[in-house]
Amino acid sequence: MENSAQSLSEKECVPCKSGGSPLPDSSIKELLCRLNNGWAVENGRLHKTYRFKNFAQALAFTNKVGALAEQQQHHPDIFLSWGKVIIELYTHKIQGLHENDFILAAKLDTIDISNSNPAQEPV
């Protein structure tokens, strides 16, 4: 499981064309199993909630997410509030989930937040 999650995080998001097909449920299930804990698919969107000690650390995490999103040219919706960041992934061009969403999800889990949240489970 650990190896699969790692290999997903090592892939790169690819440019995605309009009109393509979203992933079928079977692929979504398989990719979800390759991610670390915390990710879920709901209403066709892949989401995870990260918790922090305060607002500043949640904002710092948001900036790291932003840097990865820009690097991959794939941008999540980010809900930032005091001590909490919710990430929501979805590929608007295909109106559904693409492998890119799972690749970015795996990459986001490589962000080191060990200093920001002492209650974080070891990854």
Add this chain to the structure above:
Amino acid sequence: MENSAQSLSEKECVPCKSGGSPLPDSSIKELLCRLNNGWAVENGRLHKTYRFKNFAQALAFTNKVGALAEQQQHHPDIFLSWGKVIIELYTHKIQGLHENDFILAAKLDTIDISNSNPAQEPV
């Protein structure tokens, strides 16, 4: 109108105690009229959508909002997506709107986003 919005932005958020009363509707209406265009109260929350040319500029704005929030020790919910930031203000301690929410709203409208969004109406 311009002067009233300005004077609201020059006030400072004050520490807020649990158990206080939220603003009555009449005060909410009056304070809303003193804000610039774009703010609305819906479901008991004060919100505004800011639009940008791309993700990076929306993230840059989010950081400026974060700096103001930390300075005032009053933190909005921030919904950041590609080219868009939605700000939502609410005072959890009193389960409603406080003058702090309107003060922070007025302050957020003083952030210079003229370089980020050429379609922005002059403030």
